[in-house]
Amino acid sequence: MRPIIFHVDMDAFYASVEQRDEPRYRGRPVVVGADPKEGRGRGVVAACSYQARQFGIHSAMPISQAYRACPQAVYLRPDFAKYSRVSRAIRKIFHRFTGQVEPISIDEAFLDVSHQAASASQALELGARLKREIYQLQRLTASIGIAPCKLVAKIASDWKKPNGLFLVRPEQVQDFLDPLPVSRIWGVGPKTQERLEKMDIRTIQELRKMEQDDLQERLGKFGRQLWFLARGIDERPVRSQPREAKSISQERTFAQDVDDDQLLEDTLEQLCLKVAQRLSQGGLMGKTTTLKLRYSDFTTITRQVSSRFPTCSAREIQSTALTLLRRYRTPGRRIRLIGVGLSNLEAENQDTPRQLRLF
Ligand SMILES: [Mg+2]
Known part of the structure; x- marks a missing residue:
């Protein structure tokens, strides 16, 4: 089966x-970025509406230049917390369509829908449905x-922007490129x-005329990769990120059932160290500590306690776990x-001092 890849790119996202959240901005040139300070501002345009693009404004342009081109535009400072909330909500929509989602920025992602669409027309239908749902x-x-x-999907998403839907069939790839x-x-x-x-190569067709060894040299x-890409040969898979961990835990089954307090507490200490290590590797902290005990007759209890502040400190986790063990063990x-x-x-x-995070 041939892969079917979507590249989804939100239009003028920020x-x-x-414009969505403020009706007064709709239909107007909107520039999100640095403060233009009446044309004397420093910094650049982060994003602009299509109405602003008609004045020649584009992202990464110095904000002072944008202001000269269109002083009457609405100039806004970016609200990244809001954009990332919206971005997360859109990713959830992607996941309704396929589990194979690779976000590449706050407003762009690749989706592998090979298992969801069997033909070009089905892929188009699916794309239209995704746009509608968003x-x-x-x-x-x-x-x-x-x-x-x-x-090719990445180039194709740009083809009919904004609000575009564009399909390149396998047999059209070379002519397209x-x-x-x-x-x-x-x-x-x-x-x-x-x-x-400098090698007189400007188009992909010209690139295609080069020998592979020559390009590599x-x-x-x-x-070498370019030689393949120029032919539309790109086998990079859509790499979906693992869903975020909901919990991190460690456990140990004893070779022989144990009733020695010291051995239990020592084991618990080692487990807490490992949990703390895995938390810090994942850049995570947690508020709820859970102790799990299974008795020799296989009855299992879990007891948990939550603290007000999240932690990734082995010492704190250990002291909570020990308290639970001493309180609830029969x-x-x-x-x-x-x-x-x-x-x-x-x-x-990120602000937590390093030494607090280490044991
Ligand atoms: Mg975009």
């Missing part, structure tokens, strides 16, 4: 969110490129572009398994 739930438009690989400038290839930056230009490993009953876990996880606070 500006569209602002609009119904978020009042925002997306552009979708559909192709047999990431390289050939006339494009090499800079359209994802990964070809200004530097590579310049080097290719001049551009290294990427040159004395005299032999224990077969002991475990400890942390849940209610959140991203580790």
Whole structure:
């Protein structure tokens, strides 16, 4: 089966969110970015509405230049917390369509829908449905490129922007790519572009005329990759991220059931250390500590306690787990398994001093 890849790109994302939330901004040039300070501001345009683009404004343009082009535009500072909330909501919509979702920025993602669509027309239908659902739930438009690989899907999403839906069939890939400038290839930056230009290569068709060895010699490993990309051969898979962990836990089953307090407490200490290590590797902290005990007759209890502040400190986890063990263990009953876990996880606070995070 041929892969069917979507590249979904939200249209003028930051500006569209602002226009959605403030009716007065709709239909007007909106520029999200640095403060223009009447044309004397520093910094750049982060995003702008399509109405602003008619004045020649584009993202990454100096804000002072944007102001000169269109002083009457609405100038807004970015609200990244809001944009990432919207971004997360849109990702949830993607996941209703396929589990294979690879976000590549706050407003772009690749989706592998090979298992959801069997033909080009089904893929188009699915793309239209995804756009509709995003609009119904978020009042925002997306552009979708559909192709047999990431390289072409990414270019195709740009083809009919805004609110676009564009499909490149496998047999159309070469004709689609050939006339494009090499800079359209994802990964070809200004530097590579310049080097290719010195070799008189401007279009993908010209790139295709080069020998593989020659490209590799001049551009290294990427040159070899370019030889394939110019032919529309791009086997990079859609890499879906693992869903975020809901809890991190460690447990140990004893070879022989245990009733020795010291052995239990020592084991618990080691488990807490491992949990703390895994939390810090994942950049996570948790509020709820859970102790799990399985007795020799296989009855299992879990007891948990939540603290006000999240932690990833081994010492804190250990002291909570020990309290739980001493409070809830039935004395005299032999224990077969002991475990400890942390849940209610959140991203580790970057401001927490390093030494507090270490043991
Ligand atoms: Mg976008």
